[in-house]
Amino acid sequence: MGLAEAALQGDRRAMARLLSWVENGSLEGQQALATLFPHTGKAHIIGITGSPGAGKSTLLNQLAREFRDRDGQVAIVAVDPSSPFTGGALLGDRLRMRDLVTDPHIFIRSMASRGHPGGVAHATRDVVTVLDALGFPLILVETVGAGQAQVEVARVVHTVVLVEAPGMGDEIQALKAGLMEIADIIVVNKADRPEAKQTVKSLQSLRTSLPAGHHGFGTGISVEEAPVVPVGWEVPILQTIALENEGVFELTNAIKQHYDYLKNSGRWDLLLRQHAEAEVEAWLQRHFQQLLNQKIGDTGYKALVDAVVRHEIDPAKAAAQLLEAVTRPVSKA
Numbered sequence: 001m002g003l004a005e006a007a008l009q010g011d012r013r014a015m016a017r018l019l020s021w022v023e024n025g026s027l028e029g030q031q032a033l034a035t036l037f038p039h040t041g042k043a044h045i046i047g048i049t050g051s052p053g054a055g056k057s058t059l060l061n062q063l064a065r066e067f068r069d070r071d072g073q074v075a076i077v078a079v080d081p082s083s084p085f086t087g088g089a090l091l092g093d094r095l096r097m098r099d100l101v102t103d104p105h106i107f108i109r110s111m112a113s114r115g116h117p118g119g120v121a122h123a124t125r126d127v128v129t130v131l132d133a134l135g136f137p138l139i140l141v142e143t144v145g146a147g148q149a150q151v152e153v154a155r156v157v158h159t160v161v162l163v164e165a166p167g168m169g170d171e172i173q174a175l176k177a178g179l180m181e182i183a184d185i186i187v188v189n190k191a192d193r194p195e196a197k198q199t200v201k202s203l204q205s206l207r208t209s210l211p212a213g214h215h216g217f218g219t220g221i222s223v224e225e226a227p228v229v230p231v232g233w234e235v236p237i238l239q240t241i242a243l244e245n246e247g248v249f250e251l252t253n254a255i256k257q258h259y260d261y262l263k264n265s266g267r268w269d270l271l272l273r274q275h276a277e278a279e280v281e282a283w284l285q286r287h288f289q290q291l292l293n294q295k296i297g298d299t300g301y302k303a304l305v306d307a308v309v310r311h312e313i314d315p316a317k318a319a320a321q322l323l324e325a326v327t328r329p330v331s332k333a
């Protein structure tokens, strides 16, 4: 029996090894992904994003317990290298996570953000695919909300929860990073702080300043694919005190409501199509990159770019040459 089959039958050791393969983008991992693919498509995948220190991990810790009680099983994928799940956090935080780590109904995976040739987003997608195939009804993905790689998370998940902390001016950063555009639910955590009210207010005004129907269109989705139905989802702004488990139940409700909205409005199918396209595109790029490495190599590639820099060859012709070299049949020596 292969590792994928063993994992499908609930073998945790097999699961962990399988995830390592997949995370490293190894050939075995690719084969396992192919075996598992027919079993995917059932999980609700939720992204938890926001600046470092906003309280994402603490919130996730509480959310996971809540969802475990509702849905039986939860998987957590931490892409944040400083996550307490990876041991990179303060002792107090680590202690809070400890019972979670030993909970048989909660599976935690920390991503080593190096190693995968397709980058973090691709690695995360592959890991999520495995967890989906293994039957986790809910998969929570924690990412630090900075940079393009993080905005790419939107291509992996169905529901994006943006976590903000009061008094950090984060809302402006989130807007700049394009996170406001992709958020389905906004959470102001650390609502025990007096500045929380002000943060909620400024988020409300930022939300209304976004163009109507913006939603989900910050992720490279073409306009033709816009749903026929009205947008119909007003991004809620919730408050939580993750440390005291306050507002967490309401957040799980909002997440469930967003899931129902996706299903009932037809946006779910649209999302699946967008994800499928993004995945095919990512694989295409990876295959192409591999061929490029095999047939031209780094030096050959650089030489061609140098020629463009010297204006000896135009960029379009350089690209055409690369394509030709890559598709040329291997000559017999």
Ligand SMILES: Nc1nc2c(ncn2[C@@H]2O[C@H](COP(=O)(O)OP(=O)(O)O)[C@@H](O)[C@H]2O)c(=O)[nH]1
Pocket: 050, 051, 052, 053, 054, 055, 056, 057, 058, 059, 083, 084, 089, 090, 093, 189, 190, 191, 192, 193, 240, 241, 242, 243, 244
């Ligand atoms: N006052 C307060 N502190 C919190 C709250 N939630 C988390 N924290 C603290 O904020 C710090 C950062 O939390 P963490 O979950 O690691 O944030 P992350 O970097 O976004 O994952 C930790 O020391 C937490 O104990 C909260 O609701 N109120």
Ligand SMILES: [Mg+2]
Pocket: 056, 057, 058, 080, 082, 083, 084, 142
């Ligand atoms: Mg964290």
